[in-house]
Amino acid sequence: MIGITWDLMSWINCNFFSFLKSNSRSLNLSYISFSRKKKMFISLWEFFYGHFFRFWMKWLLRQMTGKCELQRIFDTYVGAQRTHRIENSLTYSKNKVLQKATLVVQSEVDKCVEDIMKEKNINPEKDASFKICMKACLLQISGYKQLYLDVESVRKRPYDSDNLQHEKLLLKLWNLLMPTKKLKARISKQWADIGFQGDDPKTDFRGMGILGLINLVYFSENYTSEAHQILSRSNHPKLGYSYAIVGINLTEMAYSLLKSEALKFHLYNFVPGIPTMEHFHQFYCYLVYEFDKFWFEEKPESIMYFNMYREKFHEKIKGLLLDCNVSLTLKI
Template sequence: MMLASLWACVYSRFLRGWLKWVLRLLTGRCELQRVCGGARAGARRTRGIEHSLELSKNKVLRNAVYVGEDEVEKCVTDIMKEKKIIEQKNKDFKTDLQVCLLQISGYKQLYLDVENLRKVPYDSDNEEHEEELIKLWNLLMPHENLKARITKQWCNIGFQGDDPKTDFRGMGMLGLVNLVYFSKHHASEARQILSHSNHPKLGYSYAIVGINLTEMAYSLLKSGALKSHFYNAVPGLPNIEHFHQFY
C-alpha cells in the first residue's frame, strides 16, 4: 500500500510530465488529443479527459473540470488556444472535448440537484408533499381507499407506522419522489414487488427498502461511482430524470 502511494506520488510529480512530453514529440498530439482519438465516446473517453485535466499543471486545463454548462464552449476554445490546437485541423477534437466537458459539468450539477431534493424535509403542511404521498398510495393500492391520512393502512405498503412522514427523515423528498417515480413508470413491477414484500416468511417493508435504495443510489452518486454509468448512458448533460431511471 505504501509502495503504491509512493509510486503514484513519484509518477504524478516527475515521470508523468516527462512521459507526456515524449509522447507529444512522437505523436504530434497532446494528451487530450490522444485520449479523444484513442477511445470511443462514453465513460472511457470522458473519464480519461477528466483525469488528464485534474492532473494538469496548467491552470486553464485544471479549472476546466469546474466550469458550468454555459461556460463549456468558451472553455474548449481556451484549452485549444493553450495547447496550440488548430480548430480547422481538429474539428472532431473540439466537438469531442465539448461533449466530455458537458458530461463532467452535468454530473456535478446532477449531484447538486439530487442533494437539494434530499435536503427538502417532508412537510405534512405542504400540499404538494401530501399530494405526492397520496399519489404513491393510489399507484400501489388502486383498489383500496385510505380511511384517513394517519392510519395503520400505510403499513400495508411498507411504512413503519401510522404516519409515513417520519420515514423520510434521512432522504427527505428524494425518497418519496423515487418511490412515486418507480410506482408510476413501472406500475406492474412495483405492485408485483409489493405483493412479494407481504410474504409471511420472506417479506420486507416495501417503502422502507425503497428509501434505503434511494440512500444507496445517492451515496454512489456522491462518491463518483456512477460516473461511468452516466457517461455511458447519457451523451450530454445528465439530469435528475436520469437519476430516477437509475433508481
C-alpha cells in the first residue's frame, strides 16, 4: 500500500493529460499550449496533494500499519526506489526537521538520523534497521549534491597553459593515445590526430574547462585498448569524427545529466554509499563507449549531422535513466 499515492499520481497524470489533449476545444482551452496545461495541472495537483490528500493518506496508512511513511518505505523498497521515495517523503513533509534532512551535509548525517528518529518517535529497539537504512539514504542524497558541487568546481576551472599540472595532463593524454608517435611541439597540427580542432588544444576546453581534459585522460588511462580502438574508428573515411572534441562534448552531456538530477537512479543503484568523482568519470566512460557504438550503428551521412545524432543519443540515455532499476556501467 505504500506505493498507492505515487501510483495514483502517475495514473491521474497520464489520464488527465490524455483527456486534456482530446478535449481542449470543448473545454475552451485550445488557446493554451499542451505543455502549459501540463504545468498548470502539475501545480494544481501538487498543491492539493501536498496540502490535503497526502496528509490523510499518510494518517490512514499509519493507523493500518502502525508505522510512519519512512518505515513503510524501508519495509517495501530497496535500491534507488528506496532512496528516491525517502527523498520525496522528506521533501514534501511539513515537519521542518524532516525537510532539512535533504540538505544535510555528510558530517552531520548521524545527528540528522537521530533527530528524525526523535521526531517520528521511532524506538531503535523495535526497529533496529531504521537507523542504518536512513543513514545510507541520507549519505546518497547528500553525496549526490556534493558530487555536483565537486564536478561544477572542476568544470569552472579553465585550462591554463601556464599551469604545469595542466600541461603535463595534456601531454599525458597524447602519450596514452599515441604511444609510438612523439609530439614534435606543444603548438602543433599533430593535435588533430587525436581529434582536436586547432594547433593548441586549450581553446577546445573552454566550455568544460579542465574537466573535459580530465575525463579524456581518465578514459584513455583506465580503458586504454578501448580508447585506441575508438580513436582508430574515429578516423573512418566516411563515418569519422573528431575524437577529442566529441569526448569533450560527452563531458558536457554527463555534466548536464548530473545537474538536472537525471543521474540519481543510476548513482543510487550503482553506489551504495557516497558517490564520488570516480563514479562520474565511470559514467563518462560509459557514454564514450556507447556513443561510438551508436554512431556506427546509425551510420550518419556525414559529420554535419552530428548535433542531430548527438541529441538522439542524449534522448536514448535520458530514457534509460528513467528506469528506477538502471545502472549504466561500461561492460567490456
